[in-house]
Amino acid sequence: MRISTSSFFNATLSGIQDQQSQIARLSQKVAENKSYLAPKEAPISASRALELSNSLALREQYAANQDKAELALKYENTLLERMYTALGDASAGLDSIVPGQDQSLRDQMAIRVSSVYNLLKDVGNSRDSQGNYIFAGHESATKPYSHTATYPSALPGTPPFASNPAGYAGDTGTRSMAVENGRQVQTSDDLSPLFLGDGSDAQDLLQALDYAAAALNDDTASEATLQSALDTASAALDRALDVLQGLQTRVAGRFIEIGDLRTTTTQLKTAEQNALADLSELDTTAAIIELQQRQTNLEASQQTFALVSSLSLFSYLG
Numbered sequence: 001m002r003i004s005t006s007s008f009f010n011a012t013l014s015g016i017q018d019q020q021s022q023i024a025r026l027s028q029k030v031a032e033n034k035s036y037l038a039p040k041e042a043p044i045s046a047s048r049a050l051e052l053s054n055s056l057a058l059r060e061q062y063a064a065n066q067d068k069a070e071l072a073l074k075y076e077n078t079l080l081e082r083m084y085t086a087l088g089d090a091s092a093g094l095d096s097i098v099p100g101q102d103q104s105l106r107d108q109m110a111i112r113v114s115s116v117y118n119l120l121k122d123v124g125n126s127r128d129s130q131g132n133y134i135f136a137g138h139e140s141a142t143k144p145y146s147h148t149a150t151y152p153s154a155l156p157g158t159p160p161f162a163s164n165p166a167g168y169a170g171d172t173g174t175r176s177m178a179v180e181n182g183r184q185v186q187t188s189d190d191l192s193p194l195f196l197g198d199g200s201d202a203q204d205l206l207q208a209l210d211y212a213a214a215a216l217n218d219d220t221a222s223e224a225t226l227q228s229a230l231d232t233a234s235a236a237l238d239r240a241l242d243v244l245q246g247l248q249t250r251v252a253g254r255f256i257e258i259g260d261l262r263t264t265t266t267q268l269k270t271a272e273q274n275a276l277a278d279l280s281e282l283d284t285t286a287a288i289i290e291l292q293q294r295q296t297n298l299e300a301s302q303q304t305f306a307l308v309s310s311l312s313l314f315s316y317l318g
Contacts, residue, residue: 053276073258076189079134089112106217125145136170137170137175147164150211166207168192175188197239205240211232
């Protein structure tokens, strides 16, 4: 059978071009450290890799949310600690008042109680770095606590005093953040039980402190009137301290929860990253060996083609 010159050239060149194409793709895989360049090359691995990539992106978001939640809770905890210190200071100060005390000492105590009153109101109306009111529930754009102080004016009459309640413009909602699959951590709290009382134990903390300061400052107030204002304020402070301690305990529990979840998220991320690497990353050592073999084969094919094509036999075959 006669050999067709054009058939030989076409078949040999096609083989050489195929080897060059495979070497180019393998070189690209080595450069990009990928076991495949297109999903169609490994559809099952590509599908699983996509799932893992999406899951890892979600884990990254959870990790970011954990940091945000922890930051929000740290800020809240700092505010609660300030309140606890202030409440304790006011409680100790009121306990130190004795009948017949010099008015100058009462004036000093009035200033001290009024300072606590102002601090509590300021903390209750604290805002985060985005300008949201922390303790307003879902009404985060609305300043939650308001109260018109009586101090330094005199008390409005004798016990029972005229009502001058604190106002609350927020709601009882709390904000939460997704920190793992199916897990949310509460990042804000409702302080209205602390400020306004709860149920039948509805003692208005701001009003009670304000009236105590006014009674201390009012040199015309009788001992009975003063004592009534101080007793009411002391009871409100004791109740508020109990509420605050419970709240601080719950916040501390959330810190622990976030720490545990951060460990879980890190472990899951590591496992998924390793699984993704097994699916998509190239065995570089094996790939380089294969690349060298293919290059050697290509060079041999090219040399053979050049040698054969130069033989004089081609001048008359075909």
